[in-house]
Amino acid sequence: MEGSKPKLKLAVYWASACGGCCVSVLDVHEKLFDVIAAADLVFWPIALDIKYEDVVKMPDSQIDVTLFNGAVRNSENEHMAKLLRKKSRILVAYGSCSHLGGIPGLANFSTKEEIFRRVYQESESTINPENIKPLPEYEAKEGILNIPVFYNDVCSLSQVVDVDYFIPGCPPQTERLLEVFVAIVSGAELTSEGSVIGAEAKAQCEECIRKKTENKRIKKFYRPWEINDDGVTCFMEQGVLCMGPSTRAGCGYRCIKGNAPCRGCYGPASGVNDPGAKMMSAIASIIDEKEPEDISRVLEDIVDPAGLFYRFSLPASLIRRKLL
Amino acid sequence: MEFKPRIIAFLCNWCSYTGADLAGTSRMEYKSNVRTVRVMCSGRIEPTFVLEAFIKGADGVLVCGCHPGDCHYQEGNYRCLRRFLLLQKYIVQMGIETERLKLEWISASEGKQFAELVNSFTETITELGPCKIKDAMKIST
Ligand code: SF4
Ligand code: SF4
Ligand code: FES
Numbered sequence: 242m243e244g245s246k247p248k249l250k251l252a253v254y255w256a257s258a259c260g261g262c263c264v265s266v267l268d269v270h271e272k273l274f275d276v277i278a279a280a281d282l283v284f285w286p287i288a289l290d291i292k293y294e295d296v297v298k299m300p301d302s303q304i305d306v307t308l309f310n311g312a313v314r315n316s317e318n319e320h321m322a323k324l325l326r327k328k329s330r331i332l333v334a335y336g337s338c339s340h341l342g343g344i345p346g347l348a349n350f351s352t353k354e355e356i357f358r359r360v361y362q363e364s365e366s367t368i369n370p371e372n373i374k375p376l377p378e379y380e381a382k383e384g385i386l387n388i389p390v391f392y393n394d395v396c397s398l399s400q401v402v403d404v405d406y407f408i409p410g411c412p413p414q415t416e417r418l419l420e421v422f423v424a425i426v427s428g429a430e431l432t433s434e435g436s437v438i439g440a441e442a443k444a445q446c447e448e449c450i451r452k453k454t455e456n457k458r459i460k461k462f463y464r465p466w467e468i469n470d471d472g473v474t475c476f477m478e479q480g481v482l483c484m485g486p487s488t489r490a491g492c493g494y495r496c497i498k499g500n501a502p503c504r505g506c507y508g509p510a511s512g513v514n515d516p517g518a519k520m521m522s523a524i525a526s527i528i529d530e531k532e533p534e535d536i537s538r539v540l541e542d543i544v545d546p547a548g549l550f551y552r553f554s555l556p557a558s559l560i561r562r563k564l565l
Numbered sequence: 566m567e568f569k570p571r572i573i574a575f576l577c578n579w580c581s582y583t584g585a586d587l588a589g590t591s592r593m594e595y596k597s598n599v600r601t602v603r604v605m606c607s608g609r610i611e612p613t614f615v616l617e618a619f620i621k622g623a624d625g626v627l628v629c630g631c632h633p634g635d636c637h638y639q640e641g642n643y644r645c646l647r648r649f650l651l652l653q654k655y656i657v658q659m660g661i662e663t664e665r666l667k668l669e670w671i672s673a674s675e676g677k678q679f680a681e682l683v684n685s686f687t688e689t690i691t692e693l694g695p696c697k698i699k700d701a702m703k704i705s706t
Contacts, residue, residue, distance in 0.1 A: 316706075392706045400704060517655060518612035525647035531633065536647050540654060547658040559616045564660030564701045 249280035249305045249426060252296075253335075254325055255287065256318035257345045257395065258311030262336035263287040265412035266308065269419060279426045280305075293321070299328050306425060308335040308408070308418075312345045312556065313396040316377075317389035326402040331425075333438075334398040335418075337411040337506050342556030344411070346395045347548070349555045349562035353393040397557045406431065408439040411506035411553055414492050434511050440491025442511035445503050448490040451475045458529040462542035465502060476502040477527060482549060487519035506553045515559045517550030570690040572599045573618040574627040574683075577607045579637040580672045581629035587676030595680035596687040599627065606630070608641025612652055615666065619656070622699045625665045625690040627682070632670040642670070661698055664689055 255263055267288070269276060283304055284291050307329040313319050326332050337343035348356060361367060361374050377390045398404050408421065417439035424431050434442040441448070453475040463480045470476070476483035476497070484505035485497070496503050505516055513519045524543070530536045543549065551558050576582040582603045588595060604610055607630025618626050628649060630642040649668045657663050667686055671679050 390706070394704045394706065396704060515613055515616065518616055521612040521648055521651045521655065525644055525651060528647050530647075531643050533646065533650065536650050540650055543651070543654070545658070546651065546655045550655070559613065559620055560656075560659045560698065561702055563658070564698045 250283045250303060251276075251280040252282070252284035252304045252307040252325065252329065253287070254284065254307060254309050254311075254321060256309065256311030256321060256339070256398075257314040258336070258338050259344070260287065261412045262308075262310030262338075265336075265410075265415050266418065268415040272419060276422060280422075293324075296324060296328060301327050302330050304329040306331045306333060308333050309398055310336040310339050310412075312338040312342050313392075313398060313401045314345055314348065315389040315391050319392075319401055322398060322401050331405045332398075332402065334404045334407045336413055337409060337508065337553040339398040340407045340409050340557070341508050341554035342395050342397045342561075343553050346397070346554070346556040347552070348395050350547070351563070352565050353391060355565075357391075394562060395556050400556065404436070406433060406436050406438045409437060409489060409507040410440070410492055413439060414495070416493075417491060437489070437508075440489050440507055443490050444510040444513070445485035445488045445490045445492075445494055445497075445507070446475075449475070449485055449494045449497050449503075451497060453478060457527040459527045460529050460539060462539065470500055472500060477523075482520075482524070482543065484516070484520065484550075486523040487513050487516040487550075504552055505550070508554055508557075516554055517547070517558065520550045521546075568691060568695060570598050570624040570687060570695075571622060572625045572627060572683075572687060572690060573623045574599045574601045574629065575604055575607070575610045575614060576601055576671075577609075577630045577637075577641070578603055578605050580631035580635060580670075581607070581679070583673035584629075584671040584675045584679045587674065588680040589676075591676050593676060593680040595683045598687050598690075599683050606636060606638050606641035607645035608636070608638060608643075610645060610648070612648055615652055616656075619661060619665075619696060619698050620702050622696075624693070624696045625667070625686060627686055628666070628668045629671045629679075629682075630668075632672055635672065659698070660701075661696060662693055664693060665696055 253266055284296055307325045313322055334340045338345055357374055361369055377388055379386045421439045431438050452473055457478050459480050461480055462482055465481055481502050483502035485503045487509055488503050488505045489507040489510040491507055509516045528539050530539055576585055610628055615626050630645050636642040653663045653666055669682050
């Protein structure tokens with residue numbers, strides 16, 4: 242029924258991101274034809290040459306759905322988040338960075354000053370005797386030049402603008418995106434948990450097929466490369482830290498299928514209000530020691546708890562940045 | 566202005582809360598900076614309780630349970646001890662001094678020990694000064 246139904250207007254934007262989320266959208270492969278049969282892509286910097294100015298000129302709420310990936314770490318990211326919020330009917334935080342701050346969010350372990358010092362002075366590949374640093378505004382002969390202002394804090398999208406839905410993952414499973422897309426196109430009700438779509442409510446452990454017993458007893462933790470994983474037993478039971486207990490299912494436990502423990506990219510499962518807090522409880526209940534010295538010895542194996550627990554979620558967690 | 570530390574104490578019902586109560590009914594003098602939260606067992610104190618206390622403005626958090634071997638639910642205080650040691654490792658990474666989080670075993674008869682603990686902990690926290698983590702949670706550009 243050509244022309245009977247107006248096509249959806251779709252946008253995809255990257256803020257502070259690695260590009261992986263956009264690639265996960267491209268990974269629909271030949272299904273892209275189905276997508277463009279049902280929707281017009283009106284803005285997508287990785288694939289289409291449409292300028293910011295063109296977006297500014299669109300009437301408000303003109304875009305039906307925007308998949309916004311990447312965290313908000315500078316003024317350009319913030320500007321685009323606000324602009325796209327205004328221009329979109331449904332704004333989706335797509336991927337870990339937009340959902341929770343993601344890998345760029347790890348910058349909240351430092352300050353802007355520390356990052357600039359490291360990058361423009363101290364890093365091994367830097368020679369900068371005049372200590373030149375980027376300035377947001379520079380007066381050149383030809384006129385004033387501007388670049389975005391680098392912020393001290395990295396934020397998730399919902400810390401900056403209202404977000405309608407979240408699709409978790411680093412990057413989200415393309416199959417999940419297609420399911421969501423098909424639901425939107427068909428006008429079906431989106432199944433969501435809270436505002437999270439394209440994922441489950443339950444924790445990774447409940448889906449994971451590795452063998453687990455109720456009686457986990459750990460006297461030593463190992464880095465994944467330190468043991469011969471038997472490929473069958475739950476990682477935690479083998480003493481390898483796995484974020485499964487705190488993490489939302491929905492990826493199809495893809496890392497575990499590849500014999501790597503879960504790192505938590507789908508964010509906290511329903512009912513988990515902080516991934517680290519949940520993991521600390523889980524870990525405390527499996528350590529088989531009672532004396533403080535023995536417990537501390539086991540805990541020494543957990544070299545970087547904060548980095549492990551909050552790898553994808555620092556800006557959106559209870560303690561959202563390091564105190565410096 | 567004089568700094569009056571805000572201290573949150575999580576006390577297990579069976580030993581430590583009774584100990585604290587004893588300190589009160591025996592009219593022992595101890596510093597009034599502590600807000601107590603009674604929980605059934607120290608094993609019930611989830612890491613979120615401690616983290617929430619800090620980000621909502623506590624300058625120090627005190628956790629008390631029955632002595633090892635005496636937990637009403639057998640293993641609760643061991644679980645608490647393991648959580649506590651891991652929490653300390655984590656909070657120091659976030660810039661909160663480990664001294665701000667303290668674990669002590671207080672039995673039902675140790676009213677005096679409780680009063681002394683509160684006084685010495687209050688002193689430690691007063692010396693450390695206010696915990697700035699609450700302010701650090703405000704988003705800065
Ligand atoms: S801890 Fe990891 S390996 Fe074990 S059941 Fe959970 S998700 Fe699977
Ligand atoms: S197993 Fe964990 S880290 Fe891997 S994709 Fe799934 S949620 Fe992300
Ligand atoms: S009941 Fe006191 S610690 Fe468990």
